[in-house]
Amino acid sequence: LAGKLIDFGVAKLNSPHRISPEQRIEQINKTLETLESVPEVGQHPARPPIEATESQEEASSAPVATVTTQRAETAPQKGDVATACVPCALGHFSTSAGLLNEAVRFKKDGITSLEIIDRIAKVLEEQNTLERVDLTPENIRNSPEWERDIAEEALQESRSLRHRLETIKTIEDLEQAAADTAAYYRKLYRTWWQRRFAKLGRVAEPEMSLDEAKKMAAEEAEKEVEKRWQSQAKT
Structure with a gap:
């Protein structure tokens, strides 16, 4: 973070459009606020919880259909003739x-x-x-x-x-x-x-x-x- 501030200050000092010290301090403070809000490397911002839609809630509460299988009738064997x-x-x-x-x-x-x-x-x-x-x-x-x-x-x-x-x-x-x-x-x-x-x-x-x-x-x-x-x- 300190290195970024130094680079930022040097860039402003070398800028062809020079600004007053008060303006430079204000810009530095804004930059600090922005940098503090950026997550560190390897971290990801937390995602807001996703609310379940009404259709999803109905689907989860619906009873699960029971699947039944039927055995095919056994064909008569040759001995039954x-x-x-x-x-x-x-x-x-x-x-x-x-x-x-x-x-x-x-x-x-x-x-x-x-x-x-x-x-x-x-x-x-x-x-x-x-x-x-x-x-x-x-x-x-x-x-x-x-x-x-x-x-x-x-x-x-x-x-x-x-x-x-x-x-x-x-x-x-x-x-x-x-x-x-x-x-x-x-x-x-x-x-x-x-x-x-x-x-x-x-x-x-x-x-x-x-x-x-x-x-x-x-x-x-x-x-x-x-x-x-x-x-x-x-x-």
């Missing part, structure tokens, strides 16, 4: 056999009889459901190994019956289709149960006679047809 339903195939063929046997009862009315046509339509519906829902390729692939060949055969027989009925022309065709369907139903029923008993390690019952199988198939088919017919009548 339904297996091929050979018992369902038994049900469909049983119903179809019963419907075709009923249709034959109206043969005196001719192949164009509505009783015959309606029952053929129901058989086609049964077999379509079997092929498109119960015996799909995926279901057969996921079925027990001992059941797959039975399911494959049932699928082929269903397609054969459906194509046969779609091109039926005479009462003789209808009678033959009814007989073949009843025969295959018996075969499917016996094969599946014998294979199942063998898989479970049980001794299969003695094979029933043809008349017993026919009687059992007819009874089951009639019950199934009556049940489905009544349910459709209600709707």
Whole structure:
């Protein structure tokens, strides 16, 4: 500070415009006041506190939103896929056999009889459901190994019956289709149960006679047809 005052005084003395001693003293005093207000090296003037704005106060007082996460639903695993339903195939063929046997009862009315046509339509519906829902390729692939060949055969027989009925022309065709369907139903029923008993390690019952199988198939088919017919009548 003293060095600055000396430099200032010397400069004024050497100035071409000389001033009076009183004016020089007054200028020196003003310079001292100015220099005293300047902060020393390394120091910074304190900043006045910044007042929080109204919007900032509102933001700080606002409740903090809670973020919640939801877990995505777990996709069904491969093991959850339904297996091929050979018992369902038994049900469909049983119903179809019963419907075709009923249709034959109206043969005196001719192949164009509505009783015959309606029952053929129901058989086609049964077999379509079997092929498109119960015996799909995926279901057969996921079925027990001992059941797959039975399911494959049932699928082929269903397609054969459906194509046969779609091109039926005479009462003789209808009678033959009814007989073949009843025969295959018996075969499917016996094969599946014998294979199942063998898989479970049980001794299969003695094979029933043809008349017993026919009687059992007819009874089951009639019950199934009556049940489905009544349910459709209600709707």
